[in-house]
Amino acid sequence: MTAAVRRLRRALVLALLGLAAGGAAWAQAAPDPLEELRAEADRTLALRNAELRGRLGIVLRYAERLRQTGDRKGARQYVDRVLKLDSWAMDAHLMVAEMTREEGDAAATEKKANWLLEHAESDGVRTGALHLLERTADTAIPDIERVPGESVKIVLIPIGAVDVLLLKAAAEQVMRRLNYEVVLQRAGLELPRDAETPLRAYLDDLRKRFVPLLDTPEGDAALAATSRGRAQLEAEEVFLLVVRTWLEQQARWRELADLEARLETDYRPRWSADTMLRHFASVLGPHGRPNVMYVGVTRADMHADARRRSGPVFGWGGREVAVMTYGPFLSARSGEKPSWERLVARTTKQIICTAGSAFEIGRCGNAKCPMRVVYDLRSLDQKGYDPCTRCAEQLRRRY
C-alpha cells in the first residue's frame, strides 16, 4: 500500500469516527501519546466525583505507562490518587503489589498478594496476585467433546467472557457437595446479539461506523491484539473490546474515556433468559446425553419475560439443559465490598440450583435447600449447600 493510500485511509477513518461520536470532534491522534495520556489523566482527576464513574481506567493506564518507563514514583502517585477516589479499585491494588515486588520488599508483596486473593473477583487480578506468589493460574478450558462414561456429570460451558478461576473454584465445591463429577468445556459461545440496553441506538450507530474501519492495518492490529477474528465482531462484547483496543492503540484517550464512561453509566445490558437458553441449547445438539446435565454460565444479566416469572433471574432451564449467571453476585454489581469467598459460595449454590432444574427435581420450598429457586441475594445467602431430604431423595431416584 502506498503512503498516499495510507493517508487517504487515515483521513477516512478520522472522518467516520467524527460521525461515530455523534457530531463531537474526535481529536486527531496526538504526536506524543504519553503526553496526551497524562493530560487526559490530569483532566479526569480534576473532575467532580459525580463525573468520575467509569473514567479512572484512563488514570491507571497512565500510571501503568509510567511504571513501564521505570518511573515508579510517578506511577505510585497516580495509583494512590485512584485509590483515594475508589478504595476498591482492584486493578490499582494489583499495580501497588507489583511495584512493591519491583522494589524488592518480599514480605509486603506476599501480604498484599494474599489480601488480593481474599477480595479479588476477576481472573485478571487473581492471575496477577497468584503470579506474585509464584503460583500458576490455570484459566484454560478444553473444547467441548462427548463426555465419556455413564455416570451422571454436570458440564459447565461459558457463554461470552467469564471468570474461569471462579468457575473452577465453584465446580470443585459442587463436586464436594453433590458427588457428581463437574467438568468445564468450551464451545466458543459468545453472548447473543440482542440485549436490551438504553444504549441500543448509540451502539448500533457505533457499529455501523466502526466496522468498515476495521478493513485497515490498524483494524487488523486491534483484532490481533484481542485474538479475535472478524466473524466474532457480531457479538457485542467482542465488538466493544475491539473498539476499545483500537482506540487505545491509536492513543485516542479522550474518546476511549468517553466510551468507557458511557458503558459504565448507561450500558446495563440484559438478556432474555429464554433467548439465552435457546442460544445455549443450539450448540449442544450432537453432545446431549441423558446422564449429562449441561449448564451454560454467563456473567450477563438475564431477565425472564415469560409465563413462569417476569423480572431478573439467576438461572433458567429445562430438561438436561439450563443457563445461569453469576453477574449479579459480583461486588461491582451488588455494591458490596469485594469478597472471593462470598462470590464462590453464591456461584456454587447457583450451579447446584441450576443443575437441579436441569435434573428436573421440581420446586423446593425449603429456605435452606440449595435447590430452592430464589431471586435475590439475601435468599441466596440464606441457602445451605446440601440438598434437603426431599430433593436428595428425588436425585437418588432419578440418578
Ligand SMILES: [Zn+2]
Ligand atoms: Zn430441597
